[in-house]
Amino acid sequence: MKKIVLSVIIILTLSIHADQVDSTQISFQPLSPEPQHRQAAKIIVHLLTNSHYKKIALNDSLSSQAFDRYIERLDYNRLYFLQSDIDELEQYRYRFDNYYGSGQLEVAYDIFDLYAERASERLKYIFKRLDEGFDFTIDESVMLDRSEAPWAKTREELDELWRKRLKYEALNLKLAGKDSEGIAKTLRKRYMRVKRNIEQYQSEDVFQLLMNALAESFDPHTDYLSPKNFDNFRIHMSQSLEGIGARLSTENEYTKVVEIVPGGPAARGNELYPNDRILGVGQGEEGEIVDVVGWRIDDVVQLIRGAKGTLVRLQLLRAGESIGAQTDTIALVRDKIKLEDQSAQSDTVQIIHQGRKMTFGVIDIPAFYSDYEAKRAGDKDYKSTTHDVEKLVKELEALNVDGIIIDLRHNGGGYLDEAVNLTGLFIDTGPVVQVRDSRGRLNVERDYDAGMIYDGPLAVIIDRLSASASEIFAAAIQDYNRGVIVGGQSFGKGTVQNAIDLNRFIRNSDAELGQLKITVAKFYRINGGSTQHAGVSPDISFPSRYGLMDIGESSSKNALLWDKISPVPYDIYRPTSDIIPQLEVQHNMRMENNTDYAALLDKISKYEESKNHKEISLMESKRREERKKEGKSEKKPEADEEEADADAENDSTNHVQKDLEMRESAHVLGDYLMLSETQSSMR
DSSP, X not given: OOOOOOOOOOOOOOOOOTTOOSOOOOOOOOOOOOHHHHHHHHHHHHHHHHHSSSOOOSSHHHHHHHHHHHHHHHOTTSOSOBHHHHHHHGGGTTTHHHHHHHTOOHHHHHHHHHHHHHHHHHHHHHHHHTTTOOOTTSOOEEEOOOTTSOOBSSHHHHHHHHHHHHHHHHHHHHHTTOOHHHHHHHHHHHHHHHHHHHHHOOHHHHXXXXXXXXXXXXXXXXXXXXXXXXXXXXXXXXXXXTTTSEEEEEETTEEEEEEEOTTSHHHHXXXXXXXXXXEEEEXXXXXXXXXOTTOOHHHHHHHHOOOTTOEEEEEEEOTTOOTTSOOEEEEEEOOOOOGGGGSOEEEEEEEEETTEEEEXXXXXXXXXXXXXXXXXXXXXXXOBHHHHHHHHHHHHHHTTOSEEEEEOTTOOOBOHHHHHHHHHTTSSSEEEEEEEETTOOEEEEEEOSOSOSOOSOEEEEEOTTOOTHHHHHHHHHHHTTOSEEEXXXXXXXXXXXXXXXXXXXXXXXXXXXOEEEEEEEEEEOTTSBBOTTTOOOOSEEOOOGGGGSSOSGGGSTTXXXXXXXXXXXXXXXXXXXXXXXXXXXXXXHHHHTOHHHHHHHHHHHHHHHHHTOOEEEOOHHHHHHHHHHHOOOOOOOOXXXXXXXXXXXXXXXXXXXTOHHHHHHHHHHHHHHHHXXXXXXXX
C-alpha cells in the first residue's frame, strides 16, 4: 500500500495588530486510528451489509461512493485540496472497501492529515489577506457553492478563490453596519475558530467522518456516532428541552437546525425551520450578535442554552437560500418543554361560505406522542395523541361544528402505533399501513376497534415538514377517501431506523465503540405505494416556499427511492373521484381574487429568483440594490373580504382565524360539505 507523503505542518507566525492577543500559530499533530477502531469498523461493515434495508455488497462501487463522500466531508466547497492532491488520492478510490472490511484505516487518516496541511496553508493566506482590506467598488462576483466546480490547479488560483470569499464575508458585515475595524476583527475571530477546530480534531472525530462516508452511501438516515458524540447527542437532546427546543448539527462550517422539538419555543414561535443555518447568536434584546460561523457545535449550544425565561436572538440563513442571501434575525424566549406542551390542541374557525355561516373545529397535532411508562403500568387513561384527540373531537361535536380540520403542519412524526390508533378514530376497522423489513417480511398495522368517534366532514392539512407518522395518517385518510388532504407535499420519510450499541458485539472490553443508527424497514400505504421520497400529495395544493427549500427526502442525497407493493383490501368511504376536481376548480376561483394569495405567490417567486442566483456580486452598490429589491418586510395577511363580516361578528383575534392556509382549508371543507349534501339529496 502506497503511503501518502506529507510535508511537515508549517508553524505559522504572523504579524497581528497590537490589540490582538490571539496567536495565529497553527499547531496540528498528525492523527492515526486507535486500536478499537479496527474492531468497530468491522462491526459496522457487518451490520450495514447484512441488516440494512437496502442490500449493498462491500465492493468497488460502494468503495467509490464512500471515497467521494469522505473527500466531500473534508472539503465540500473545494477550497483546500488542489487538483494534484485529488489526482494523487485517486489511487485509493477502489481500495476503501478493503480498508473498511479489514479495519486497516491508516490511508484515510493520511488523507485527513493532508487536508489539515492544506487548511493550515489557507489560514496562513487568510490572516495575511485580512490585513489588506477590500475595495467594494470593483464590479466582480463570487460563486459560493463550489461543490461541483473544478478543483483549483494552483495555490495562486486558491488564493484568488479565497480573496473573493473573504471579500464576500467582509461585504456582508459592512452591509450589516460594521466598519473596517469591526469587519477585520470579526473575520479574524471567525478564522481563529476555524484554526482551533482543526487543532482540536481527535482520532475519534476522523473515524466518525470515515464511517459516515460509508453509512450515508446506504441512505441519509443511516449514520454512526462516536462514543464522545453519542454522549453529546444525548446531552444536547436533554438540553434542547430546556432551551429553545431545537436539535442542531454542524455542516460545512455552519450550525444547522436538524429538528424542531414539538411544544418548545422554536415550535411555538414558528420562525425557525429545519435546515436553517445559524450564523450568529445574541443574548437578550440588545446583546451583540456573536458570529458563530466555523464554531464547534458544543460551543454554539453553550451560547444558545440559558435559563428559562431569558431571551436569545439567532441570526439565520434560511433553508435552501444561497449563502449570499439576506439573513433573518429572530428572538426566542428559552423555556423548559413539558409533555403537555406537545399535546394536541383544539380551536374553531368561522367562515361565510357561499352566503352560509360555517364553523369548523380545528385540532392541531404537533407530534404523535405517548406516555409509554403509564401505559405499561396499566393506566387506561395514559396520555397519548389518540386519547387527547378523542376528547377534543367530543368537545367540538358538542359545539355542533360543521366539520373538523386536522392540522399536521410541522408535525415530524412520532410513535407508529399512535398514527394507527388515530386513524382508527375516523374509520371503522381496517388496515392503516404496511411495513416491510430488511428481510422482505411484510406486516400490516390495522385498526381493530369497530366504529368511529367521528364520521362527519374531515380535512387534513399537511406541509413539507409533515413527516413519518404524519404521512401514515394522512395517506390512510386519503386512501380510504375519508377526508380531503390540503396543503403541500409532505416530507417523504417512509423508512424506519434502529439504533444499535456497538458494544453489544464485544465482550470483556473497556473500549467504547459508539452507536450505529441503521435503516431496517420501509412504510407502504394500504394502496401499495410507498410514502418514501414522494411523500403524500395533497388533493388540493397550497403553495409554499418550503417546496423550493432543501427540505424533504427528495432533497437528501442517496435517499431510498419510491416503489410499490401489492395493496391490501380496504373499503372506500365516500366516492371522491368526481368531488376532488370540483373542489380544485372552486379553490382556484377563490384564489384568483385573493390579494393575500397573490402576495404569497409574489413572495415565493422572489424567493425562487434569489435562490437560483449562482453568483453573488461583490460590488457594494449592486448588493444594496439587490437587497432593496428583495425586501424583507413580511406583513401578516389580513382576512379576505368574504370573511371580513365573520371576523367582525366574532371579533376574533385567534391566530387560526387569520391563517390564510387554514381559512382556505375551511372553505375547501365547506365545498366538500355542500357537494356531499348535493350528492346525498340526489340519491
